[in-house]
Amino acid sequence: MPDHLLDYYRAIEDSSYRMLQAARDRDWDEMVRHEGACAVLIEQLRYRSQTEQMGTVEREEKTRIMQRILRNDAEIRLLAEPWLAHFENMMDPKLQVMH
Template structure:
């Protein structure tokens, strides 16, 4: 069965869209939303890996892929900056609980 030529780039675009939604959720301090979109990204990445085994990205789409990947990495960096205080707070809560147990 022939595959659409844009299948791979569409996966990159969908991953970028999910990463942007993760960033928006992180900005809103909606950590459950961040986890949901992160799960969606993981599924899309696995699907992309599977599709990439059967076909290559056409040369004319490789630059677009690079631009998309750069935006995804920027989103990820911003999410990490926003999540660090929340993660530190969660870690502090668990430290307090473990001290209560001993």
């Protein structure tokens, strides 16, 4: 378990990177598993951030980490869109007729 707020951001970044690797490999089950880990870490971060604060240097590192997470997220979305569209078509018979 992370000790400091910045450790949570690092752990979220790591999970985000693992999600990206899974998406690149088209391993959607693995991607979803890491997405769940991210969600847990984010909730823990929200709770801890109510009582802890970061210094200037830590906030700067947090910004760099968040930028990397956002880049990972953007690439994950691009990779996952076709999979999600296919999944949506499978679940909605009306869409199958249109295509």
